[in-house]
Each structure stands twice: as C-alpha cells, then as structure tokens.
Amino acid sequence: MSQSDWRSNRPPAGGVQEIGRVAPRADAAAKVTGAERYAADYYPENYVWAGVKRAGVPHARIMGVDTASARALPGVVAVLTHKDIGGKNRLGIFEKDQPILADGVVRHCGDAVALAVAETKEALTAALAAIRVDCEPLAAVFAPEEALAAGAPIVHEGRGGGNLLLESEICFGKAREALAGCRHAVELTVELGWQEHAFLETQTGVAWQEADGSLTIVASTQTPFRDRLELAEALGLTLDRIRVTAPYLGGGFGGKDGVTVQGFLALAALHSGGRPVKIWYSREESILAGTKRHPATVTYRLGCDADGVFQALDCRLVFDTGAYASLGTEVFALALEHAGGPYRIANVAVHGKIVYTNNPVAGAFRGFGVPQAAAGIEQAVDELARVAGFDPLAMRRKNAVGCGDTTPTGVVIGRPAGLAECLAQVERHPLWRERQTWREGAPPFKRRGVGVAAVYHGMGFGPAVADYANAKLELTAEGRITVCAGVADMGQGNATTCLQIVSHALGQPYGDMELVLPDTARTLPSASSSASRTTFTYGNALIGAAGVLRERILARGALLLSFQLLAPVNAAEVDLLPGRIYHAPSGRSVPLKVIAGFMDAAERTATYSYTCPVNRQAIPTGGNLRLHGYPHRIFSYAVKLARVEVDTLTGEARVCDFLSCVEAGRVLNPQLYEQQLHGGAAQGLGYALFEDFAVSGGEIATGDLATYILPTALDVPDMETVSVAVSEDEGPFGMKGVGEVVIDGVLPAVANAVAEAAGVRVTKGTLTAEKILAALRAGGREATR
Amino acid sequence: MIVRFTLNGRDVAIETTADRRVVDLLREDLGLTGAKECCGAGECGACTILVDGESRLSCLLLAAQLEGRDVLTAEGVAAGDRLHVVQQAFVDCGAVQCGFCSPGMVLATLDLLRRNPSPTREEARSALSGNLCRCGNYQKIVDAAVEAARRLNGGAG
C-alpha cells in the first residue's frame, strides 16, 4: 500500500457549489461503483486476522486464562491477554472504567477476555475456541432497582458510589405543591428498551507498525483524535507513536463515538511480528459487544391550569448504562436537560439516576438521551391535552418556548428559536388539517390515529468540554485547493459540506478540489463527529481558514502583478476566480498555479482554530451535570407528525404518513438536509415499532438481523419534510446541527397516534403488534370494524 | 478446484475451494470490495451481486456455484468512468448516505428494472425490501429507482 496518496478523494467535476443549493455528494459516485474504500475494505499486503474471545457470562471473576493450546495451533500468530498490555488498560471519557481486555472481572457477556491473531479466519476461529477461560460466576444485577438495592452485587468493585454512576436533580419553583394545585394533571410511566445502532459496516479496521515501530490504524471511527488520546493512555504509548485515520464510515450513529476495535488492533499489531492486522466484527459480535441506546424508565407528572398553561412538572428518569459508563453520564445529562421538553414550565423537579448493571453497554446513539426524555414528556403532554380537553397541537403552541424564554430546566434561550413557526406550519399542513376526514376513512377492521410531538435538541458539548475544530486548507503547488477534513464523515455528508463551504468561500469549482479525510498525521486535531456539532464547528473553522488563504493568495497575486505591470497593485483590486486571480483595472489574470509557485509551502497552508461559544449562564441547580454538558447555548427544534393505521385483528401498526418540520437554522444543502430528516425519522420509526431489543439475564436474545428487526423500504413511508429556516448567525452561513433533532420525538408521535387509534396507551418498550393488540383489547376495540 | 466464470465481462479462472463463500472470494481473493458483508446470513442484501443477471446474495453462495456463470459486481456496472444510468440516478437523487448499502442497492435495482422496466414506487419498495439501509434513505433510493427507469425508457437525464 502506498502511504502517500491513499487518503485522497476527489469529488465529481462541477462548478462552484453555492451554499443553499443542492450539491451532489462528493462521495456518491465512488460509493455506488464500489470504489470507495471503507475501513472494512482494507486488506493490506500479508495481513493477519485478529479476533476476540468474549466472556459469554454476565458477571464473573476470571481465575485464569489458558492460552497455551490456542497458541500451539497451526496458523496462530499470537494469543494475548491483559498481561500483554503496557499501559493502564482502561478506556473511557470521564469514567475510565472499561478495560481493553478484562483483567480480573467480567462485567457483561460481551466483555473481551483475550485476543487472538492468526493467518486465516479459520485458524482464528479455532484459536478462539481453544482459549480456555476459567471463571467463577458472581451474582449479577440486571435492572437499575436491583442494582441500587442494599447489598446488591457491585459491578465495579471498589468504586465509590457503588452501582450509582450519577444522580442529579434540576429543580425550579415548587413542583409538587404546584401540581397539587393544578386544574388538570396526569401521571405516566414509559419504559424504553435498548436500541441497536446496526450500522451496516460493523466495527472494523486494520493496523500495522511502520518501519520506526510506530502504529498506523485505519478504523471505522467517529473520533480519530480522541481515539489516539485514549489508546496512548490505555496502551502506554506516546501520541506521536500512533496515527489514526478515518475513511468514510459505513454508518456510525454514535456507536463508533470512541474506541471499538482500535485497542485490539493496536495491541495485535504490536505482537504480529510486523505484519498488518485486520479485525472485522461479525454482526453477532457487533451486537454482543457494541454500545446501544440506553434503556430507561421515565415517570412524568404534568399539570396545567384551566387555560391549558403548563404549571408544574415532576419527573424521574432512570437510565441503565450496563457494565460500563461509556458516554452514559453525558447522555444522561442531555436527557435531564431536555426532560421538560421545549416548553415554559415554572415549577419543575427533574430527578434522575444512571446505574451500572451487568447488561450490555449503553452509550452514544443519535439523539443522545433526548429520545427517551421526549418519549416521556411528549406522551404526558398528549395525555394532559386529552384529560383537559385541549387540542394537542394548540396546547403545545400555547406553551412553546421562544427566544428569550426559559426552558423547564432553567436555560434561557438566547438564540433564535423557530419552534412556534414549526408548530404553526404543522397546524396548516394538510396531514394535520384533514386528519378527521382521514381517520374516518379507515377501512374495515382498521382504526386510525394522528399523533404529534414537539422537540428540541441542544447542540455541541456544553460549557465544560471544549467544542473545537482546527481546519486546514492547502493551495497545492499545482494551484488546486486541498481541503483537510478533520472530522469523520459517518454518512451524514459533512465531507461534502466542507467542500461546498470552501467552494463557496474561495469561488473554486468543487471538482477541482481535493479532500483529505480525517488522519491524525495530515489533518489537525478536531473534536468528534457527534452532538449535532460537526458541520457547525468544523464549518466555522473552514470559513476562517478560507479567509486566511484568500488573503494570502490575493496579496501574493497583487505582488506578482505589480512586477508584471511595473506599478503598485492593491490586493483589494484583485478578485479570486476559479483557477486564477483577476485584476480588473489591467484586465490581467494570473493562474493559481503561478501564484502557488510564488509562495512557499508554509504560506500555502492556512489553518484556523474555532471553538464554539458556550452557555455561561449560572444555573443554581443540576451542578454536577455541568461537567457532562449542561446547559447548552444553541438548540434546534422540530415537530413530528405521524398518521398511523392499526389493524384491530392483529394489532399491527402501519405508519401511513409522516411529517418532519424542522428548524435547524439555514440549510446549506437541501439534499443532505432531507437525507437527515428521512434517515432520522426512519431510525425513530424503528425505535418506535420494530426494533424490540431483548435481553434477559444479561444475555441478548436478539443477537442477529433475523431476530432484531430493522425497518425496510416497505416499512418507511414517503415522508413530507418542511424546513423552517431561521438564521443562526453563529453558525456557518446561518446553519445549526440537524443530525439528532430528526430522531427525537418520533417514538412519542407514533405512540400518540397509536393511543388515539387503540384507545389505550402502550407504554412499555417497542410498540409491537402483540402489545397494541393487548391495548385494543383493554380498550374494547379488538376486532372492531 | 479451479472455478471458471465471467466476472464483470472478463473471464476468470481461480484456484479456490468449492465451499469458499463467494463474498470472500470476491473481497479477499479478487480484491473486489464492492460487495459488502453486513450479516453473513442473507438478512441485509449488502453483499448482492448479479449472477446471470439475477440478484444473488454472495454471502450465501459458494465458489463452485459460480462455475460457468456470468457475474456482475458493483465494480462492473459503470462503463469506465461513465456511471450507469442507475448509478447516476442514485447520485442525482441523493440515494447515497453512508453508502454501505449502495452497491447492493444498485444491483438490486438493476435486477428490478430488468424484470420490470417501469416499476411503481410500491413495486420498487417491495423489490428493494431485501436490502437494508440503516441510514434510512429508502425514500431517495426509491426516487432513484423510479428515476432510473424513466431515463432508461427514454426520459431525459
């Protein structure tokens, strides 16, 4: 493999791509022809396979790992345990609690105990089967209440706080008293299950040692720079000894936010006799070992006055993080911050706990805690509207936050907010306006319901963790622009947006630019592809870098022209045009290639560092959440509408129509934007209706794609999308993040529609046909025409 | 054994074992990584290839089953630098997000259009329902299938 040029991707030819127009994705052509090389597609010369021995039991003490017989098998290159790790053998962000290879205790069935390296996949399978793990079972806990009970088995022995990872409270006013005085009040408990990311490209990568012994890792990762930091510490290496590159990902959705296979790759590459190593999880291993959306139980009490104005909210959210913290505390903090929904409520008590168990590990997943919170508040709002006799959309309009308002969790909205406009748009939309006619048109043995949900989603990392990006642009010696994208593109298209931004800022055609994907050796440290902040932060950095480069090109160009014209030339008189500069007074042009030759390499490289402004509001409550991201400064808003038809004989629910109305600032590329709206809704529909992830006794019962059902083309309807483009002036060209607000609230919109159709609400997990049928029965509507 | 077949228009003779999975043969032995393996069990469609024009799951096929067949993978669909109409429709309609399902989707669409040159949206949905797209981009994929049919039937591109 040539190491010099294999990271470059050239977008398709085309003119200058202006902001706000549909620009073809730079990666589309290479992806549809099979030419794009994902991490899974790397098969380096002379590579060997690495694979992991998993615990298979939820909680146990490891008495010994016998690797001798595995080592003796033909084709086996190495068998490694935690004893082969030079560093701290701990991964994690705030809570560094997860070993690369278990050292003493197994905490969930998917825990990695040993690592084997072999010539072929067959030899690897044999080696893994031959590793004998001697375990002494320990009592285990599989539910937060059990885990918090006195005398419960402790998942992380010796950890202060026991199984309680974090507990917090956000309180304003007097919630309980105010609730008692409310004209109308409801109480509702919603249980939410796990959700599997199920990205099509399972966790994978390759790694090798360079001639100087340093490591190069090509991985399917959202976080190449943070991976390097984590790996250096866990393995006892210095940063300069590790290079991580992130090709396009075959999906991420949060499940590759942090180290997955990278630790194994690094370790294997250090013990493979200099040969490159490859690892690629099977679907079963991906489900067993990967993180998932947190299961949660949320209990809501919401009350309003006679006019339908919300007066009080008292809610309690309990999250199960499984065996390790992963990004659990951050997910939890975001859930609590958004617990009250995008409304004005003066008396609020939000209480929450996130708890260790011996269940599969939960972590970041698109939406990051907000889907669980929205499932609670948005169903409570509907119940309240029903009980109090208000139209559910009108009630949301009456209480919606706008700029200058304070959210239930005390955040003063200081930036433009388009929720009211979203609600107004939905109210005017035929899917809402004509709902009664539609309901009445239900065919025999079907009942129809229409549900809505309103959501908001804070962007970025919050006040404590720097949300930064360092952009780099180069004018090559040939006079072309190279865009170094420091943030991974997991499929959302931010690499294309980077090109579009630079194309717009420098007036250079899209097709003439070169793109460098994230590479710790070639791009500059930038935070992760996550938190709806990717384009916002990196885009701002790129605009800065483009400004620097433009100024240099024009200054050097003016100097060149002044030599040619034998007269002083002011840079302000020079324009940057595609491929050249142009001096109107003299009518002269100079190609960029000539100007590039007039600059040295350092001058031809422009960098710019951007850090997101944060919310500096001092909030007197929820103090221990601050470190984990509370409060946010900028929010995106959305309203979802679902029209659902329920079969009264089978309980099956079909989503007939779906509307997403989103306010995420200005739209840079309508096609990419719509992809996000469609994709988020489809994943949300999966969460609501199909993806019934089952775990019992710590063991996953839905361990493959035959049992874990993802929505197909037949399950996701054609959707309507409406964009409310309110400019967020801190964002590049007025944009805000859209990647997560699109999934928030899909479940409650569907659940509200099903509740209307069935007459009884399904509040436990995925809304499967079985549960809906039970609800129909309970409401006396089973088999009704 | 030696398996002989046509691969993307070229004759291939390759020494392999009869029970080698075709997805491995393509990806590991022949360097064609367009066919993606996402489940290895016939559930996702990402490993779709065309065998004698019909879509097949390469994770469920064995090398010996290719003997004498005509095999098309995503790499063989375009004519040199020029994208096939179906591929161009995928690009134009925004049918690609992460793209890991795209090679399989393109091949499944080719198979669909061969059987049904003017599919309705519903027909396209059902024909493509064996191919998962976790990015949830189905609507635009269906747009692309229908648009490709329109262009192939003489509509302007």
Ligand code: FES
């Ligand atoms: S990999 Fe062949 S169907 Fe999934």
Ligand code: FES
């Ligand atoms: S585009 Fe990502 S799976 Fe289809």
